[in-house]
Amino acid sequence: MRLIVAALKITNDLERIGDLAVNLAERVVSLREMQGAQVPEELAPMASAVRAMVSKSLGALIFRNVEMATQVLESDDVVDQYRDRIFEKLLQHMTQEPTLVSPGMQFILATRHLERIADHATNIAEDIIFWVRGLDVRHGRGLAVLPDQPDPADSSSTGNSAITENSHALHSDVTPASETERA
Numbered sequence: 001m002r003l004i005v006a007a008l009k010i011t012n013d014l015e016r017i018g019d020l021a022v023n024l025a026e027r028v029v030s031l032r033e034m035q036g037a038q039v040p041e042e043l044a045p046m047a048s049a050v051r052a053m054v055s056k057s058l059g060a061l062i063f064r065n066v067e068m069a070t071q072v073l074e075s076d077d078v079v080d081q082y083r084d085r086i087f088e089k090l091l092q093h094m095t096q097e098p099t100l101v102s103p104g105m106q107f108i109l110a111t112r113h114l115e116r117i118a119d120h121a122t123n124i125a126e127d128i129i130f131w132v133r134g135l136d137v138r139h140g141r142g143l144a145v146l147p148d149q150p151d152p153a154d155s156s157s158t159g160n161s162a163i164t165e166n167s168h169a170l171h172s173d174v175t176p177a178s179e180t181e182r183a
Helices: 003-033 045-064 067-098 098-133 143-147
Strands: none
Touching: 003 143, 045 067, 045 098, 067 143
């Protein structure tokens, strides 16, 4: 029954990711036509982090891997902080140079679409944890329980109580360690 519930929710999130990818492509087309549009330096690592989150969430789905799903949950804060930093810098540039308002708005929309894709990847990861372990980890609930409950059906489970290496270490220039970090 958990599989059916998770599958229904995951298909909805995958459809929304596709819709957001189309919106993101439209922003790219708009930006291509604007002269003087400077790509924010944090946009490439943000896009890379989002791509990794989607890839890991799909890998977690295919392999029923709770550890991969947990890595996705931990990465969401990193993407949110990239979005915030890009927004702050773009806002500062737009207030100083009015000609940058139009491309700046396109970049703000693009980062918003990327952040929403990351949110949907997080939803997928939460659904996978629910499917495999029966835990509701939305909004941080049940995360403290994860390390103590290895899944015997999970072929990738090693019995190690450490869930995963925290993704904050991968993007330490963006965010300090936070409460999602595991021992």
